[in-house]
Structure formats: C-alpha cells, structure tokens
Amino acid sequence: MKVLVVGASGTIGKLIIKELAPRHEIIEVGKSKGRHQVDITSEDSVRQLFQKVGKIDAIVSAAGSVHFGPLNEMTADQFKIGLHDKLLGQVNLALIGQRYLNDGGSITLTSGSLSHDPVKYGANASTVNAAIDGFIRSAAIEMERGIRINSVSPTVLKESWGVYGPYFSGTDPAPGDKVALAFRKSVEGHQTGQTYRIW
Ligand SMILES: NC(=O)c1ccc[n+]([C@@H]2O[C@H](COP(=O)([O-])OP(=O)(O)OC[C@H]3O[C@@H](n4cnc5c(N)ncnc54)[C@H](OP(=O)(O)O)[C@@H]3O)[C@@H](O)[C@H]2O)c1
Numbered sequence: 001m002k003v004l005v006v007g008a009s010g011t012i013g014k015l016i017i018k019e020l021a022p023r024h025e026i027i028e029v030g031k032s033k034g035r036h037q038v039d040i041t042s043e044d045s046v047r048q049l050f051q052k053v054g055k056i057d058a059i060v061s062a063a064g065s066v067h068f069g070p071l072n073e074m075t076a077d078q079f080k081i082g083l084h085d086k087l088l089g090q091v092n093l094a095l096i097g098q099r100y101l102n103d104g105g106s107i108t109l110t111s112g113s114l115s116h117d118p119v120k121y122g123a124n125a126s127t128v129n130a131a132i133d134g135f136i137r138s139a140a141i142e143m144e145r146g147i148r149i150n151s152v153s154p155t156v157l158k159e160s161w162g163v164y165g166p167y168f169s170g171t172d173p174a175p176g177d178k179v180a181l182a183f184r185k186s187v188e189g190h191q192t193g194q195t196y197r198i199w
Pocket residue numbers: 006007008009010011012013029030031032033034038039040041062063064065085086089110111112113153154155156157160164
C-alpha cells in the first residue's frame with residue numbers, strides 16, 4: 001500500500017514508519033522535514049499536499065499540538081491552539097484526504113489517553129482527544145467506497161517519558177512498538193470507527 005504518514009519525523013511517526021515500511025511504500029510528510037511539507041492547520045496547504053501526492057491507500061496522522069498549562073491562567077486563544085492544530089488539523093486531513101484515497105483505503109488519526117485519564121494542566125488536550133475519538137466514530141458511518149477511519153489513543157510513550165513523565169506520575173508508559181502496532185492494525189485491518197487505546 002501507499003501510506004502517507006504526517007508527522008513522520010516525530011517520536012510516534014518514526015515508530016509507525018519502522019513498523020509499516022517493511023511492507024508498504026511510505027510517503028513521509030512533516031511541517032519542516034520529510035519528503036513533503038504540510039501545515040495541517042491550513043486547508044490550502046493540506047489540499048496542495050494531496051494534489052502533489054495523488055492517489056494513496058492510507059493516511060496516517062501523528063501530528064498536532066495542544067496547549068498545556070494551568071486552567072486558572074488559560075485564555076481562549078491558548079485553548080484554540082489545540083482546537084485549530086491537533087483537532088481541526090487532523091480533521092482537515094480526513095475531510096480533504098478522503099477524496100484522494102483509493103477504494104477500501106483508510107484514515108488513522110492520533111488522540112490520546114487524557115480524554116479519559118486527565119492530568120493537571122491537560123484540559124485542552126483532554127478536550128481535543130475526546131473530540132478526535134468522537135469525530136472518527138461518527139465519520140466512520142458516512143465514509144464511502146469502503147474507506148475506514150480509526151484513531152489511536154496512547155498514553156504517554158516510554159520514548160517520551162523524559163519530556164512528559166513529571167506530569168504523569170503513577171502512569172505506566174506505553175512501549176512505542178505497541179503503539180506502532182495499533183497504527184498497523186488500523187491500516188492493515190478491517191475495522192472502522194474504532195479507537196485503539198494503548199493504556
Ligand atoms: N509522545 C507521546 O507520548 C504521545 C502520547 C499520546 C498522544 N500523543 C500525540 O501524538 C501526536 C504526535 O506526538 P509526538 O510526540 O510524536 O510529536 P513530535 O515528536 O513533537 O512530532 C510532531 C510531528 O508532527 C509534525 N507537525 C507538527 N505540527 C505540524 C503541522 N502543523 N502540520 C504538519 N505536521 C506537523 C512535525 O513535523 P516537523 O518535524 O517536520 O516539523 C513532527 O513530525 C501529538 O498529537 C501528540 O499529542 C503523543
């Protein structure tokens with residue numbers, strides 16, 4: 001399969017590529033790195049990406065930022081970071097990308113465990129992750145031509161523990177290869193409307 005991976009240079013993106021590359025043609029996409037560049041927050045940029053790349057079999061997204069910070073100082077503009085970037089950015093990839101998928105293709109987005117297992121400073125991330133899982137659940141019932149859509153919801157990865165660990169006291173971090181397998185299941189399997197929780 002021809003698999004477009006957005007966020008290819010990231011911690012999760014690299015693990016996904018390691019898992020999928022032995023069996024598939026990977027098109028690496030990033031904001032500044034990779035074979036192609038895209039800013040998922042811009043519909044124009046996403047459209048240009050798909051026009052350049054043409055027909056594909058799978059879209060995988062491991063990109064998107066959220067605002068992390070104390071609730072009593074949080075502003076609407078800070079809250080919008082997650083809405084515009086991680087949520088709408090990935091929704092842009094699905095809404096525009098669906099037209100560039102071959103019949104039977106798939107879309108896999110990334111959410112995260114904070115939807116159900118909140119931590120201090122994570123209100124924006126919890127909201128956005130829950131919204132992504134809600135989006136794929138609903139979009140799955142309308143996708144045409146056998147196209148499937150799922151999300152992968154990891155807890156903090158072992159590989160990212162050095163960065164996020166202090167906020168996740170008492171959490172058992174997820175091994176990156178297990179997270180990558182969930183993306184493989186979404187791309188190579190047959191289920192749709194599913195959230196694969198790695199926590
Ligand atoms: N790491 C974890 O423990 C963990 C756990 C649960 C959920 N998640 C979620 O998984 C996703 C990826 O996390 P990560 O830790 O792998 O991130 P990361 O290492 O920071 O990598 C982010 C990747 O996304 C790309 N990117 C950033 N903004 C973009 C934009 N506007 N348009 C297109 N590409 C963009 C970057 O491209 P360039 O490098 O080319 O700039 C990079 O390839 C995030 O949504 C995060 O919330 C992560």
